[in-house]
Amino acid sequence: MVRMIRKEGGVNIVNHWVLAVSCILLTVTGYGFLFKVEGIGYLCGGFPAMRIIHNWVGVVFLVSLFLSLFMYLKESLTFDADDIGWIKVAGGYLSHKAQVPPMGKINTGQKFYYIGLVVFGFGISVSGFLIWIFPENTQWLTLSHLIHNICFIFFVIMVPVHIYLGTLANPGTLRIMISGRIPYTWAKKKYPKWIAEVEGHGDKM
Amino acid sequence: MALTKMGLLISPEACIGCRGCQAACKSWNILPAEKTVNLGSYENPKDLMPHLYNKIHFVEAPSDKDPVRWLFISQRCMHCEDAGCMKICPSPGALYRTREGAVGIDKDKCIGCKLCAAGCPFNIPRYDEKGKISKCHFCFDRIAHNMTPACAKTCPTEAIKYGPRDELIAFAKKKGYEKVYGQSDLGGLGALYAFKDAPKVYGMNEKPEIPETIVFWHNVLKPLSYIGVGGVVAASLLHYFAIGPHKDKDEEVR
Numbered sequence A: 001m002v003r004m005i006r007k008e009g010g011v012n013i014v015n016h017w018v019l020a021v022s023c024i025l026l027t028v029t030g031y032g033f034l035f036k037v038e039g040i041g042y043l044c045g046g047f048p049a050m051r052i053i054h055n056w057v058g059v060v061f062l063v064s065l066f067l068s069l070f071m072y073l074k075e076s077l078t079f080d081a082d083d084i085g086w087i088k089v090a091g092g093y094l095s096h097k098a099q100v101p102p103m104g105k106i107n108t109g110q111k112f113y114y115i116g117l118v119v120f121g122f123g124i125s126v127s128g129f130l131i132w133i134f135p136e137n138t139q140w141l142t143l144s145h146l147i148h149n150i151c152f153i154f155f156v157i158m159v160p161v162h163i164y165l166g167t168l169a170n171p172g173t174l175r176i177m178i179s180g181r182i183p184y185t186w187a188k189k190k191y192p193k194w195i196a197e198v199e200g201h202g203d204k205m
Numbered sequence B: 001m002a003l004t005k006m007g008l009l010i011s012p013e014a015c016i017g018c019r020g021c022q023a024a025c026k027s028w029n030i031l032p033a034e035k036t037v038n039l040g041s042y043e044n045p046k047d048l049m050p051h052l053y054n055k056i057h058f059v060e061a062p063s064d065k066d067p068v069r070w071l072f073i074s075q076r077c078m079h080c081e082d083a084g085c086m087k088i089c090p091s092p093g094a095l096y097r098t099r100e101g102a103v104g105i106d107k108d109k110c111i112g113c114k115l116c117a118a119g120c121p122f123n124i125p126r127y128d129e130k131g132k133i134s135k136c137h138f139c140f141d142r143i144a145h146n147m148t149p150a151c152a153k154t155c156p157t158e159a160i161k162y163g164p165r166d167e168l169i170a171f172a173k174k175k176g177y178e179k180v181y182g183q184s185d186l187g188g189l190g191a192l193y194a195f196k197d198a199p200k201v202y203g204m205n206e207k208p209e210i211p212e213t214i215v216f217w218h219n220v221l222k223p224l225s226y227i228g229v230g231g232v233v234a235a236s237l238l239h240y241f242a243i244g245p246h247k248d249k250d251e252e253v254r
Helices: A010-034 A038-044 A046-077 A081-088 A107-135 A138-166 A172-178 A184-190 A193-201 B019-027 B085-086 B115-119 B150-154 B165-174 B211-243
Strands: A004-006 A182-184 B006-010 B057-061 B070-075 B096-097 B102-106 B160-164 B191-194
Touching: A004 A184, A004 B160, A010 A038, A010 A138, A010 A172, A010 B211, A038 A046, A046 A107, A081 A107, A081 A193, A138 A172, A138 B115, A138 B165, A138 B211, A182 A184, A184 A193, B006 B165, B019 B057, B019 B150, B085 B096, B085 B115, B085 B211, B150 B160, B160 B165, B165 B191
Parallel strands: B006 B191
Antiparallel strands: A004 A182, B006 B160, B057 B070, B096 B102
């Protein structure tokens, strides 16, 4: 038996997939609106129905994003010298010879991704709710529409990167968001500072 | 196949302010009356409403030479060639181009998001009790059968004149109007105005334009949303094959 360690708890995993599924549904229906894709509209039962789906899935997305703040925000805003080292070698993604500094539970790239997710996620949510609930004020509507679409660009670019890095680029990583458990030796190599912390406290085995 | 682009030529100087067009529009489109209040002007209601597609705007422009000068201007959807409402509308077919060049509406397809109001340079779209767009649709049901729109049909002085757009422009030029409002604005308006004075005297925007943010969204953000995805997917594939994934040789991955 390979010795395993739990990296993500059940609540985090469920919340991750709620956020992921709502995000993908919103992206697909969002593309449907952006390019007037009739096929996506038909799948939803017409564009008026697609609007209702888009809006209410947006509520799910916002709640899930809000919950995630308690899971990742603190660590994502904590930077040290190793994070600068990580940026210098681009996380080791450009060359396998690069020496990546020791990382904590989440690495520098993940921290930036999460900060972007929070900024653009709340941006797209708040602007979306303004479009939904207060369309009478045309100036606010125009501004919200612009912000909503700028934030959309972040999602359509960064979410595929996140999916790639979490699956193909780092085989084995997907387990963290399925069972939540990874081999201890692997964790020690990838997240040495986290393991040191865990060992120091002598818990979370 | 597009037919000849049709238009309306509106001549405020010929208008006698009878508002027959307002009534005829309501009559043809079976629109209920609005409860109005006396605001000290014959202009009534004060603004376009969900059940008022066409309204005569009253402007008093007295001068020393002409102490009693009243101008009557028909306000309605301009049926822009480059229509901001159609650009921003997220629902296919809710706003559509008729064969005569008008901007038609299909309430069944309208999702009631009200974005068209943000895209309109003339503040035209209004929303009915179901939150769906309502505006002048150029009597698409009449003109498709070679009938004159209700407003133009009823106008006793040809202040609203219906016809092929090119002919209307030529007609206005022959009558001595050098510049026809809407001839080239926004790709050419379906509603043309023969103004003797500057457009602002008639309460019209000197240079109507689709809001810049919407043009930016249409020209930059929309293409970026699929170029971005394509670029990222291509970059990921390139990375996967050129540099390759992280593999741990000496560690047990599974």
